[in-house]
Amino acid sequence: MSRPSVIEVYHRLLAAFGPQHWWPADSPFEVMIGAILTQNCRWQNVERAIAALKTANALSPRALLALPPATLAELIRPAGFFNQKQRSLRGLCQALLTEADGDTARWLRGPTTEIRHRLLQLRGIGPETADSILLYAGNHAIFVIDAYSRRIAQRIGWFDSPPAYAQLQHHFTVALASNAALFNEYHALLVELAKRHCLSRRPQCDGCPLHSGCQTARTGG
């Protein structure tokens, strides 16, 4: 099988890695914060930033906004881009407070497309961050696309040229039942695959569950 289907890839990854139990966070608000902090940054560094926020008792919209911007920037420094991420975090918290009295679950309740539109209006929140928040904090059935899923899709051979965000999202969505738990698990498995095997920029193909189905394997990478 040289070009596995969307479903086949999912089953292979689940069989190889097991459930991933994402998102690693204690609350929907922590998911939202993590989604911004992880932008172009290793998760390990995000964990440091979140730990610092916890120590500062700043893991609520009100508490985070109460911090001076410079203090907030200092706390999240390990996650990089701390000046712009500090602005993004404050903007998100401001929206949560004014539109839902700081109640994250309430703010995320409602039609997916409307909440997504609102998220995309906020500074520092693009399609991936918005969809991560919708799926992992709000339990909305929306498929998250990231750099990993793009590389994976291309190396499997689903696309000849790099697909646009919406194009790849559509590719997954039409092939799967609209199910938040499924989308959650699938995206987490793709990230795990990329980190562990042949689909990162530094290919290590030994033991890759897609070994017979990705270009890296066929070209000996």
Next chain:
DNA sequence: GCCCAGGTGGGTA
């Protein structure tokens, strides 16, 4: 020293 990491926004042609 160099490349990379669970992106986003602004500028230019």
Next chain:
DNA sequence: TACCCACATGGG
């Protein structure tokens, strides 16, 4: 629309 670049830290 399609590129290019700034943003910044920490690990390999």
